[in-house]
Amino acid sequence: MTALQIHLTPTTVFDLEQIMAIEKASFPFPWTKGMFLNELLDKSYSTSFIAREAGDARVIGYVFIKTLYDELHLLNIAVDPMLRRKGVGAALLRQTLSFLEVKRMRKMILEVRVSNRPALDLYLKFGFREIGLRPNYYCQPTENALLLQYEAAANSLLGEGMRT
Numbered sequence: 001m002t003a004l005q006i007h008l009t010p011t012t013v014f015d016l017e018q019i020m021a022i023e024k025a026s027f028p029f030p031w032t033k034g035m036f037l038n039e040l041l042d043k044s045y046s047t048s049f050i051a052r053e054a055g056d057a058r059v060i061g062y063v064f065i066k067t068l069y070d071e072l073h074l075l076n077i078a079v080d081p082m083l084r085r086k087g088v089g090a091a092l093l094r095q096t097l098s099f100l101e102v103k104r105m106r107k108m109i110l111e112v113r114v115s116n117r118p119a120l121d122l123y124l125k126f127g128f129r130e131i132g133l134r135p136n137y138y139c140q141p142t143e144n145a146l147l148l149q150y151e152a153a154a155n156s157l158l159g160e161g162m163r164t
């Protein structure tokens with residue numbers, strides 16, 4: 001594995017074309033550009049970060065999160081298929097957990113396909129725990145979602161999972 005020097009910045013509308021390319025390569029039922037735009041325009045509740053390699057303008061990954069009361073919801077995270085397993089996903093997730101801590105929020109929740117081993121392993125490594133199942137939550141193909149939760153009180157940014 002070659003380590004990347006990863007830079008994270010807030011997402012802007014100018015990143016959308018590159019985000020769409022990664023999205024389409026990552027999901028059987030991708031978000032539309034309008035869905036991303038809605039999140040970017042929702043300045044009150046939505047937050048998003050993109051990852052770039054140092055010295056390179058290309059977007060290599062992104063994460064979208066939303067604030068609902070005292071919870072953060074992880075809506076979407078993906079990494080360029082050519083640059084996976086190099087720490088980009090972990091860097092994006094670490095950034096969202098820092099955001100959670102800075103905002104003094106208690107927990108983050110997300111849904112993940114039961115068969116999505118890479119994502120599941122990533123979340124479990126960072127301290128997310130399974131709290132439920134949503135039957136037939138996904139389509140194309142139809143599949144159950146696991147509901148995972150990260151509790152700020154039970155974890156710390158200095159914890160084992162955060163040192164990846």
Ligand SMILES: CC(C)(COP(=O)(O)OP(=O)(O)OC[C@H]1O[C@@H](n2cnc3c(N)ncnc32)[C@H](O)[C@@H]1OP(=O)(O)O)[C@@H](O)C(=O)NCCC(=O)NCCS
Nearest residue numbers: 026077078079084085086087088089090112118119121122
């Ligand atoms: C899930 C995803 C974002 C991970 O991004 P990534 O940059 O490859 O992840 P990282 O390199 O930071 O890996 C961090 C940890 O995640 C886990 N992981 C990542 N890819 C994995 C794989 N293919 N198999 C098993 N575990 C994996 C490992 O625990 C890994 O740590 P390690 O490399 O020290 O073993 C990426 O696979 C992706 O974009 N998938 C398609 C989109 C998607 O499914 N998003 C999640 C929707 S819920």
